[in-house]
Structures are given as C-alpha cells and as structure tokens.
Amino acid sequence: MFGDMMNQMQEMQQKMQEQLAAESFTGEAGGGAVKVTCNGARAITNVSIDPEQIDLEDIEGVEDLVVVATNRALEKAAAYEQEQAGSMMNNMLPGGLGGLFGG
DSSP, rough: OOOHHHHHHHHHHHHHHHHHHOEEEEETTTTTTTEEEEEOOOOOOEEEOOTSSOOTTTTHHHHHHHHHHHHHHHHHHHHHHHHHHHHHHHHHSTTTTTGEEEG
C-alpha cells in the first residue's frame, strides 16, 4: 500500500514537472520596455528589450530593469507551481481531507 502511494506520488510529481515546463510566464519592467519570459520550471526562455523605450547608454538602468522583470516572471511561475501542488495534494487525499491544506 505504501509503495503504491509512493509510486503514485512520483508519477504525479513527474506529470506536474512536465506541465510546469509547458507553461509560460512573462514579467515586465519599465512599462513594458523589458520583458522576461520563463517557463514553470523557472528556466528563462526569452528576454526582450525595446530600445525605443529605454536609454541603452544607461547600462545600469537596463540591468536593473532586467532583474525586476526576471523576478516578476519567476514570482508568477512560483505562484503557479504552488497552486498546482496544492491541487495535486487535494486530489491525493481521501474525500473531505483536502481542505486541511487550504484547498
């Protein structure tokens, strides 16, 4: 019984990781001048900088915008992962017990 539950948990975790990797999250900074996109596995997949909206001579300013946009994208991915993990736990627990974890 315990082995079956462990196998089920591993399968659900694998499925969740695949689902997370397929999701995309974008964070913006500077009014959309910098956009950073990551997947749910928190791998950065794209960085976009609009040279019309920022001063490319201000390297420090551009770097700050990239950091802000990256953190925003990663925060969205983390929130989504937490939501999915909560749903996964609720689905695994016997009826009525899912609410114990805030679900």
